[in-house]
Amino acid sequence: MNRMSLGVQSFDTKVRQAVGRIDDGETVFSHLQELLSYNQCAVVIDLMYGLPYQTMDVWHKDVETLVESGIDGADLYQLNVFEHSDLNLAIQRGKRPPAAPTQVQSAMFSFGKNYLDAQGYKRLSFCHWARNNRERSLYNTQARFGTHLFPFGCGAGGHVDGLSTMLDRRLPAYEKAIDEGRKPMMFLMNQSPNAHLKEDIQGQMNQSRLDLDKLIQREEKPASMEFLGPLSEDYGLWKHNGYLYQLTEAGQFWQVNMTQTLLESVNHLMGEETEIQHRRIAAQG
Template identity: 35%
Template structure:
């Protein structure tokens, strides 16, 4: 049995700060998949075949932003109104066509997520058209339908258009409430503007308002972070995500760092190291839970049960996610999909189906266009791996979903985590400590490394 420090972490008096060196990726995973070619016959077959998935989602990508934030490495397209309008018209057409297929109609969808980019940069009438296109899919009665974006520019017309057309969850990238930190990061509004708008939107009786905060932004001291947490609890939002700043290549922060500069505020060039970010996470988690916010995952809390976070939780379970739009990712019949980001190529792929615009009967007979991108063979370990990703992300890995021999095989790793202060090992479960929740992505990566290094002869999942 081989164990390494990248699997187990290291022994330390303070595992929260020192169990691992740094969190180097937002997600963990392994893949037994490989790129495959899908011809038009197979593509048609897929859309004419009923799903076998128990849980399903739609992911819809709006790849436009008015401004590139300093921490972002996936800025795609400037938010020019004409460009957005052309894209939204084609996207809604594709959704309308897809909604009528046997694949789409074979089972209702649990959740829909409209991400980006900045989806709230589209017009109110485009939000309405998008919502109406989504409603053509079979949706569960209590389906969660999320619109992601920013508060700047999300006026009352857009808000009411979204509500009137089926959206019931709104995820806003606040990142920090501090005006100076926000300006340094490339955000638009000041603190008071954010608070006022969030308090207005949160008065709605049923919609869930969620905000994202990032800890570790340049110029964001511990004192500022503590004020961010207090503002998050005071603004009325039903949910909050706490995300650690990851040093990804290609961001403005990264490029400045290469030149020996820090994109801080006028008052401070403070940049939190991994240990400080660990303390920031601990403060946020402890403060929220001291005020009875319920933790749904290692990075997400809710004020009350209006916030359900269905898409985020199910996406970690290996469910079927039908992707639409340039840059969208998902899966179809177990095959991973990632649509290419190039807008011109995406539009060109739609061209053959534009005849459907003039004939609704023809539209019902069409299939969604096969756009440029990558399609992967089914991952044979996807369901098995999803148990660990879902469990470690939530903070509790229940052994009831695993065969006894799998648990026995993993025991040395689990015992090492317990010895290093990352988890508590019990007879029927493994519970992560606060330190374990902070390092859960590293632990997931370590677990998959352990399985690759010490393979199980026959890994079976309990039914």
């Protein structure tokens, strides 16, 4: 084992317990220090912004504690409160305060990004930072570019030679299949014939950039997407640097939505089954 990634979400005890995390922040910090003391693998955590009770001051403290902890890397993820989730039901029933609205989440993302940049962390993707060279996040980076990946272990996913697979996510079922000499696959399927286009888009957007001109030159049909370049630039989501589009800070905040729009456009233009829906992406404002 050379890397451990843990979903801390927040170091604030009240925030943690509001979303079902049992340990208090001090205990989590102590466990991270113990894990680091072994000096055996890269230690990485996830933090979320926009959680109930997580004010801007609490978020500042979360990111500062991340740096103080000395861990090797971190993801900063936006909270999405989906309409039928347990968290949204708790909010509707008054058992939890509302999550931060999108405008506040955007400010939280901006602070986290700029603070880690100022502290000398290396940006590995639109939402992932590394403190040192022990954390490279190769799986997350290469998977989006379509690199051949052989999955190993419960819940692992990968793709090889045009086939995508995921191993069973349920540990008892995974172990049972192994004991019975069966391959513990949840699914095995052919990738889309246009997977190379989609992987290129996902990989580049994960790095906060997109060479739209080169993408259009490779395939005739996606040429209809050309208008998205100046349109998204007008909205301030990316800026053309003379060679390609680079996502602005606002574009990095909306990266997931922008990438999904591009992928849906490719599906439509290449004749694949498409379902484009206009709806709220989450229950918060």
